[in-house]
Amino acid sequence: MNNPPVTRVAEFDIVAKAKAGAMRSLRLAAIDAAAATRLAEREGLRVLSCTPHRNSFSWGGRGVAGVTRTRLDIALFAHELASLLDAGLGIIDALETLAEKERLLETRRVFEKMVQALKEGRNFSAVMGERPDVFPQLLVASISASEQTGDMAAALRRYSANFETLRTIRSKALGAAVYPLMLLGVGSLVVLFLLAVVVPKFSTLIESTRGEIPFASQVLIQLGKTIHAHPQLVAALFIGVFLALIWAIRHASRAGWNLPVLQRLPIVGPLIRMFRHAQFYRTSGMLIEGGIPVVRAFDMCGSLLTPEDNRKLVRAVASIREGGAIGPALQQVGLADPVALRMLMVAQRTGKLAEILARIAAFQEATLSRAIDVATRLFEPVLMLCIGLVIGAIVVLMYLPIFDLASSIQ
Structure with a gap:
């Protein structure tokens, strides 16, 4: 007896326009994008974009699990497209210009297909939404909102600037880890050379x-003899550790560094959480400035936080939906420090929420930058001291029997 086929249901994020002219953002479950669009149209909505919901929201890199993005610098694309639009070109002419200058055949074909779809009368955001492997959900949502306000170039500039800001912070954090890793690798090679060559x-x-x-010297000599007698095994072990480290770094990068192991580390964990908070505030502020409602913007940016903070954000958003103030709601779940709380209270009085969120992000980014500098200055000397102690201990244990022999002769 054959088993009936299993129908897979996915979630789709929809940006639509109601009959009264108001913008609506909703999430529907359906078997495909066409079915989700039909469900929204039955509710009397005019669908502007329909994109698969992503469990891992990202600015670039990997968006949907298992989907590798086309090699397109999203920040550069947004900046160049905004510049062409500011120069007076239409969206079709601008994309044709980008296609002509593009050297990668794959990316050029993406632009050409987008031009063809736009000539058929489709919305730019809907066309972008069909390529989640190229365009992140954040950019699609920003473009969809800007199509209603007519400030697409401004939305592209905001996206490009915010992307570059976050990329600079991420590069600084990764750059701060390069020197300690190199120091650790060189120190390990020196220790291995001493044990495998000098000690025997x-x-x-x-x-x-x-x-x-x-x-202690007997243990050291026996260890050196064992390593000297099995060089292939030691080399295989060393290469295995090196490859495992590379795999762990790539795995953590693909997971957006949202790994419980990293978040529990004494120094690294707080830095990752601080970076996630800054990313959340900056991204949600950009979405709100583009015309997306506060609750919807927070929902979209929830996956930028760690899993624990994401669950806290769900409770805060529920409180905001019930009419609660944004600042106290975030502060009660631990997503707003005293500085952010005061600034959000000011935003509630002035109505400049997007601007205040960007200022909170800038404040936290500056704090994060200082914390990275301090952590680097503290960690590097400690690491050098540990490596020096290990090498010094090996040298002392090698010479200790010779010192004992000289004492006995005297």
Whole structure:
């Protein structure tokens, strides 16, 4: 008896326009994008974009699990497109210009297909939404909102500027980890050389004296002999550790560094959480400035936070939906510090929420930058001290039997 086929249901984020002219953002479950569009149209909505909901929201890199993005610099694309629009070109002419200058055949074909779809009368955001492997959901949502306000160039500039800001912070954090990793690698090679080459040669000299060898030196000599006798095994182990480290870094990067192990580390965990908060505030502020409602913007940016903070944000958004103030709602769940709370209270009085969110993000980014500098200055000397102690201990244990022999002769 054959089993009936299983119908897979996915979630789709829809941006639509109601009959009264108001913008609506909703999430529907359907078997495909066409079915989700039909469901929204039955509610009397005019669908502007329909994109698959992403469990891992991102500015670039990987968006949907298992989908590798086309090699397109999204920040550069947004900046160039905004410049062409500011120069007076239409969206079709601007995309044709970008296609002509593009050297990668794959990216050029993406632009050409977009031009063809726009000539058929489709919306730019809807066309972008069909390529989640190229365009992040944030950019699609920003473009969809700007199509109603007529400030697409401004939306593109905001996206490009915010993307570059976040990329600069991320690059600084990764750059701060490069030197300690190199130092650790070189130190490991030096220790391995001492154990595999120097210690066995010294052991021959020490054992020829037939004197009493301290226990610690005996352990060191035996370890050196074992490594010297099995160089292939040691090399395979060293290469395996190196490849495992590369895999762990790539895995953490693909997961957006949202790994519980990293978040529990004493120094790294708070820095990751601080970066996530800054990213959340900056991104939600940009979406709100583009015309997306506050609650919807927070929902879209929830996956930028760590899983624990994302669950806290759900409770805060529920409180905001019930009429609660934004600042106290975020502060009660631990997503707003005293500075952010005061600034959000000011935003509630002035109505400049997007601007205040950007200022909160800038404040946290500056704090994060200082924290990275301090952590780097503290960690590098500690690491050098540990490596020096290990190498020094090996040298002392090698010479200790010789010192004992000299004392006995005297």
